[in-house]
Amino acid sequence: MAITVDRKPLTFWEKLYLPAIIGGIKVTTKHAWNTLIKGKVVTMEYPEQKWTVPDHYRGAPYLVKDQEGHTKCVSCQLCEFVCPPKAIRITPPGDTGAKADRTNAEKMPAEFEINMLRCIYCGFCQEVCPEEAIFLQKDYSLVGTSRAEMIYNKEKLLSLGGEVGGIQKWKNKLEEAKAQENFPVKL
Amino acid sequence: MDWNFIIFSLVKLAIIVGVVQGLVAYSVLAERKISAWIQDRVGPNRCAPPFAKYIPVLGPLLTRWGMFQPLADGLKFMFKEDFTPAGVKKIYFFLAPAVAVIPAMLTVAVIPFGSVMGNQKMVLADLNVGILYTFGIVSMGVYGIVLAGYAANSKYPMFGGIRSSAQMISYEISMGMSVIPVLLIVGNLNLSHIIGWQATNGWMVLYSPISFIIFMVASFAETNRTPFDLPEAETELVGGYHTEYGSMKFALFFLAEYSNMVSSSAMMVTLFFGGWTLPFWGLDHPANSIGMGIAHILVFMAKMLFFMVVFIWVRWMFPRFRYDQLMDLGWRRFLPLALVNILITALWLWMRS
Ligand code: SF4
Numbered sequence: 274m275a276i277t278v279d280r281k282p283l284t285f286w287e288k289l290y291l292p293a294i295i296g297g298i299k300v301t302t303k304h305a306w307n308t309l310i311k312g313k314v315v316t317m318e319y320p321e322q323k324w325t326v327p328d329h330y331r332g333a334p335y336l337v338k339d340q341e342g343h344t345k346c347v348s349c350q351l352c353e354f355v356c357p358p359k360a361i362r363i364t365p366p367g368d369t370g371a372k373a374d375r376t377n378a379e380k381m382p383a384e385f386e387i388n389m390l391r392c393i394y395c396g397f398c399q400e401v402c403p404e405e406a407i408f409l410q411k412d413y414s415l416v417g418t419s420r421a422e423m424i425y426n427k428e429k430l431l432s433l434g435g436e437v438g439g440i441q442k443w444k445n446k447l448e449e450a451k452a453q454e455n456f457p458v459k460l
Numbered sequence: 461m462d463w464n465f466i467i468f469s470l471v472k473l474a475i476i477v478g479v480v481q482g483l484v485a486y487s488v489l490a491e492r493k494i495s496a497w498i499q500d501r502v503g504p505n506r507c508a509p510p511f512a513k514y515i516p517v518l519g520p521l522l523t524r525w526g527m528f529q530p531l532a533d534g535l536k537f538m539f540k541e542d543f544t545p546a547g548v549k550k551i552y553f554f555l556a557p558a559v560a561v562i563p564a565m566l567t568v569a570v571i572p573f574g575s576v577m578g579n580q581k582m583v584l585a586d587l588n589v590g591i592l593y594t595f596g597i598v599s600m601g602v603y604g605i606v607l608a609g610y611a612a613n614s615k616y617p618m619f620g621g622i623r624s625s626a627q628m629i630s631y632e633i634s635m636g637m638s639v640i641p642v643l644l645i646v647g648n649l650n651l652s653h654i655i656g657w658q659a660t661n662g663w664m665v666l667y668s669p670i671s672f673i674i675f676m677v678a679s680f681a682e683t684n685r686t687p688f689d690l691p692e693a694e695t696e697l698v699g700g701y702h703t704e705y706g707s708m709k710f711a712l713f714f715l716a717e718y719s720n721m722v723s724s725s726a727m728m729v730t731l732f733f734g735g736w737t738l739p740f741w742g743l744d745h746p747a748n749s750i751g752m753g754i755a756h757i758l759v760f761m762a763k764m765l766f767f768m769v770v771f772i773w774v775r776w777m778f779p780r781f782r783y784d785q786l787m788d789l790g791w792r793r794f795l796p797l798a799l800v801n802i803l804i805t806a807l808w809l810w811m812r813s
């Protein structure tokens with residue numbers, strides 16, 4: 274059914290467009306005054322002023338080291354497998370390659386490359402990693418002058434990633450286990 | 461042949477064209493800055509040639525104000541590829557920008573932008589029929605737009621062209637009618653005489669405020685500025701009559717629009733706000749020294765810039781009129797009002813005499 278919207282005919286005063294003109298002048302001068310005199314602008318002048326990145330932000334994925342500066346990644350290649358745009362390429366050490374530089378691990382990648390031009394910052398790699406070795410960090414403005422430069426290798430990723438103390442995984446597991454023990458099981 | 465006249469005219473011509481072009485360039489900047497302020501933004505503040513940062517204080521300040529932006533805009537237009545879309549009517553397509561820009565530049569010729577300097581009158585052509593000339597030229601401006609709309613051979617520019625022809629013709633009538641009271645009061649078509657009359661009797665806007673209002677609204681419509689920018693309504697017509705244009709040809713339409721703004725402001729100042737005169741500091745009679753001559757030009761420029769700012773300001777104040785509202789306003793409100801205005805002025809003059 275068609276709905277008819279009642280439109281009130283304009284009064285004589287409104288037909289002169291004067292209220293609209295006065296209103297327009299008021300609004301525009303108020304805003305111009307606020308920006309010019311009070312300096313209230315909404316523009317963020319980007320390279321000088323930077324945005325505070327929220328904690329849950331998903332920026333560029335980097336590899337992290339443990340508290341002793343050892344590589345946490347064990348070259349399981351799960352992230353390579355899960356990465357939707359295939360941005361990650363891992364070269365495993367093979368039989369002859371270097372052994373892991375930390376205890377509790379068998380191997381570490383010989384090479385680990387992330388193509389930052391392909392990465393879509395989905396966070397799957399962080400989610401899938403069993404060793405908590407890769408994290409999406411807060412970098413959002415990655416700049417390079419060539420495509421090759423935008424493929425970050427293991428060394429670069431590790432140096433950009435920094436350290437993450439302890440392996441949280443075991444702590445989380447412990448808490449989970451405790452929570453299960455305390456769980457009031459109904460029989 | 462009077463060589464003196466030719467040389468001085470050429471010099472004045474060069475200066476006027478230069479000043480108008482400069483005004484156009486910087487009114488684009490003003491447009492961007494004022495719109496930014498009204499919308500809580502900062503506007504262009506980055507663009508600068510590499511040497512600007514070595515000038516202490518002034519360099520960064522000018523950059524901050526965007527003073528180099530018009531240069532960059534100009535360069536951008538010049539170096540863009542001059543693309544001709546397939547299917548356009550070539551001759552008209554090339555002709556239209558010229559037809560739009562030439563009348564826009566021509567109107568400035570009759571406007572007295574100052575009194576005298578030395579023994580030169582500060583007007584390019586001191587015509588006896590100054591106002592008639594202006595209206596004649598201004599009404600030619602519509603052809604550029606209609607031609608552009610037709611030449612583009614595509615429907616949205618066509619709509620733009622059609623709308624502008626209807627709009628401009630309607631408002632030209634109100635505009636022409638609105639200045640008749642002015643002419644009745646002064647009794648002369650020469651713009652210099654109109655200014656002279658205002659210098660002795662006070663500004664015309666006090667005698668005929670309705671004329672001024674109609675003239676101002678009509679000049680908004682004539683220059684295709686909001687709230688009457690129907691020919692280039694982006695939201696409805698993509699880009700209006702210049703949709704298919706790019707690079708320098710598009711820039712010429714831009715130039716035409718802003719030159720029209722300059723000449724409309726100049727006309728308003730001349731007809732209603734006393735031109736280069738000010739009622740105090742002895743600025744109301746033709747200058748007898750170079751300094752006073754310059755002061756007159758500055759007064760004129762200041763008044764004109766005020767109206768330019770009004771033009772720009774209004775653009776960020778109002779939404780666009782609907783087409784029928786536009787026609788209604790032109791034919792059913794302003795035209796009768798202008799006619800009544802003429803009648804009343806005539807009666808008033810008749811009673812006084
Ligand atoms: S964030 Fe997503 S796209 Fe980027 S590397 Fe990780 S899995 Fe691949």
Ligand code: SF4
Pocket residue numbers: 345346347348349350351352353363398401402403404405406407
């Ligand atoms: S980063 Fe994590 S998921 Fe990827 S290979 Fe290394 S350990 Fe495996």
